Amino acid sequence: MTLPGDPKLRARLGIVLIGIALAVLPFVVGANFGNSWVRIIDFALLYVMLALGLNIVVGFAGLLDLGYIAFYAVGAYLYALLSSPHLATAFPAVFASAPAWSVWLVLPLGALVAGLFGVLLGTPTLKLRGDYLAIVTLGFGEIIRIFLNNLNAPLNLTNGPQGINNIQSAEIAGQSLGRSFELFGLQIPSVTAHYYFFLALTLLVIFICVRLQDSRLGRAWVAIREDELAARACGINTRNVKLLAFGLGATFGGVAGGLFAGFQGFVSPESFGLLESIMVLCMVVLGGMGHIAGVILGALLLALLPEVLRWGAAPVQQWLFGKVLVDPESLRLLLFGVALVLVMRWRPAGLWPSALRKRELAAHAEVA
Amino acid sequence: MSDPAGTIAQEAVLLSASGVSKRFGGVQALRDVSLTIRRGEVYGLIGPNGAGKTSFFNVLTGLYSPDEGRVTFDGRDLPPGVPHRIAGAGIARTFQNIRLFGxxxxxxxxxxxxxxxxxxxxxxxxxxxxxxxxxxxxxxxxxxxxxxxxxxxxxxxxxxxxxxxxxxxxxxxxRALASEPKLLALDEPAAGMNATETGGLRTLIEKLRGDGLTVLLIEHDVKLVMGLCDRVAVLDYGEKIAEDVPDVVRRHPRVITAYLGQQADPEAA
Structure with a gap:
């Protein structure tokens, strides 16, 4: 097969092909592997959003944040409170009926509140870098989780460890995404409808990230990462620019959290532990810090790989040894760990680093 | 200490520091330093190692706040300790150990x-x-x-x-020029350069002066400073010991003492 020579045309052709692939993906996957795999892909899209948000803070601005999942939690709980009967049950005197806010109101609100929390975390940590910042952000993430776990008394705001359930699915153009429905003669299952909804928002997040990266602000973030003192001497207001990175990164986390709550129908503090923060950080680092395409790849791989391993481990053992020797569930984590170690050993800049970052690491290697 | 600001027209002054002091613990890095930089000149700041050149430079560009004294730039007081606002006011700098965004x-x-x-x-x-x-x-x-x-x-x-x-x-x-500075402050730009590179640097600074930019030059290379600068100030132990045209500074007894040491007292010998 020969490709048209014009690179512009080729790029456009590539975009069209990827677009078609993304459009038919849930139907192909759903028909061949079942809807549970479409659901896994939906979650992978949420992780792409989270990783891209964290990439602004860690990848662009170079601020190591180990509590990022807190913003996801804030978005999720805000959505849960505004789309479930919990508030009406807990405070019947104040709320006569369950709030039924439009998703187009709740998501931006979740983004805004998460962004405010981002600034709240950023303000006291402005002078910290590296390990010290990591410890403080880690503490922040835990504080949020512990608050969610304990805010069922004296006022039952979060329903504590039991979490909030009965969360309404997002409703778009009068159609709830929580049930399957028919569109143009096609049966659309709930997971597929969510897929398109998440995909649209993921594309929006990617678009925003790319635009920011190629702007005065994106340059300022990288400048702070590279040399904060020189950045200040260049006239960059490092305080504001860092707070902006924290705030914007948190915003994406808040949106992803809201989507998660609506998709899952249930939130509890368990979903927002330290391991989740580390998982998202792994996606950023493994994919290639500061490189948008790399981060997307990292997020997709780390979200899908464990599921593939879980799915494939038992049949492969059956075929190799005639019986299942190791429980697939424990093997999954083992293989996952080995994969991470191998990647860090052979591709320290990430699987798909940006061109300049690769050169930078090479330069460091020359010096050492 | 004489105040040269009084002797020249006020519009000609771009920057004037008065009574700047800075202490780090027990070390008096700067003691009552006053100097004036005129528009369009290349102003040299020299001194032996540890004389306080870089400290003064950091006060000027906002990385340190002075303990005492103030700096006026282009007719306005500089906000002490706010680098990005100082950059906005029109002072751009380079670093002794190059600090690029790698x-x-x-x-x-x-x-x-x-x-x-x-x-x-x-x-x-x-x-x-x-x-x-x-x-x-x-x-x-x-x-x-x-x-x-x-x-x-x-x-x-x-x-x-x-x-x-x-x-x-x-x-x-x-990069420093990109911020459209009124004063370009160079911290030991010739450090580590060979003769050819220093020559090129000199040509560049002369070109900048030709285009009307005011340059503050901190330098160890005395030959470069004496050959290039319109006026030179000398710091020693945090104090300004001389400020004049290069030919006068070169023969100033305190400058010679600072650089070469005092002749041994014959009676003590």
Whole structure:
């Protein structure tokens, strides 16, 4: 097969092909592997959003944040409170009926509140870098989780460890995404409808990230990462620019959290532990810090790989040894760990680093 | 101490520091330093190691706040200890140990240098409004212009850390120029340079003066300073011991003492 020579045309052709692939993906996957795999892909899209948000803070601005999942939690709980009967049950005197806010109101609100929390975390940590910042952000993430776990008394705001359930699915153009429905003669299952909804928002997040990266602000973030003192001497207001990175990164986390709550129908503090923060950080680092395409790849791989391993481990053992020797569930984590170690050993800049970052690491290697 | 600001017309003064002191624990890094830089001149600041040159420089560019004294720049008091506002007021600097943004290209380094003169915010950047696009294009064009000015435009897309030492110095100057400074402050620009590179640097600084820029030069290379500067101040143990044209400073007894040491007292011998 020969490709048209014009690179512009080729790029456009590539975009069209990827677009078609993304459009038919849930139907192909759903028909061949079942809807549970479409659901896994939906979650992978949420992780792409989270990783891209964290990439602004860690990848662009170079601020190591180990509590990022807190913003996801804030978005999720805000959505849960505004789309479930919990508030009406807990405070019947104040709320006569369950709030039924439009998703187009709740998501931006979740983004805004998460962004405010981002600034709240950023303000006291402005002078910290590296390990010290990591410890403080880690503490922040835990504080949020512990608050969610304990805010069922004296006022039952979060329903504590039991979490909030009965969360309404997002409703778009009068159609709830929580049930399957028919569109143009096609049966659309709930997971597929969510897929398109998440995909649209993921594309929006990617678009925003790319635009920011190629702007005065994106340059300022990288400048702070590279040399904060020189950045200040260049006239960059490092305080504001860092707070902006924290705030914007948190915003994406808040949106992803809201989507998660609506998709899952249930939130509890368990979903927002330290391991989740580390998982998202792994996606950023493994994919290639500061490189948008790399981060997307990292997020997709780390979200899908464990599921593939879980799915494939038992049949492969059956075929190799005639019986299942190791429980697939424990093997999954083992293989996952080995994969991470191998990647860090052979591709320290990430699987798909940006061109300049690769050169930078090479330069460091020359010096050492 | 004489006040030269009184003897020259006020408009001719670009920067005047009066009574600047800075202490680090028990070390008096700067003691009551006053000096005046006139518009359009190349002003040298020299002194033996540890004399307080870089401390003074850091006070000037906002990295340190002075314990006492103040600095007026272009008719206004400089906000002490706020580097980005000082950059906005029109003082740009380079660093003794070059501090470039290593992972960025030479062009991007200069574009960062222009940050303070740009206005695009989050919304403008995301929507890529016509204003944002025009600003971005102008920034890139200006960055290329500055790289050409310092003579390294052919290296625009090279990663900053891959440039040669002399070119990195030039790139740092281009980055500083990008903020449209009224005063360019160079911290030991000739440090570690060979004779050819120093010659090139000298030509560049002369070109800057020719184009009307005021330059503050901190330097160890006394030959370069004496040959290039219109006026020179000498610091020793945090105090200004001389300030005049190079020929006078060169023969100043306290300067000679500071650099060469005092002749042994014959009676004590």
């Amino acid at each position: 992972a960025m290209s030479a062009l991007e380094n200069v574009m960062v240098g222009r940050h303070i003169r740009l206005r695009t915010g989050v919304i403008g950047a995301i929507l890529r409004t016509p204003a944002a696009r025009a600003e971005e294009a102008a920034t890139e064009a200006r960055a290329h212009e500055l790289l050409r000015y310092v003579g390294i435009d052919q290296l625009a897309n090279q990663q900053a850390t891959h440039l040669s030492y002399g070119d990195q110095r030039r790139l740092e100057i281009a």
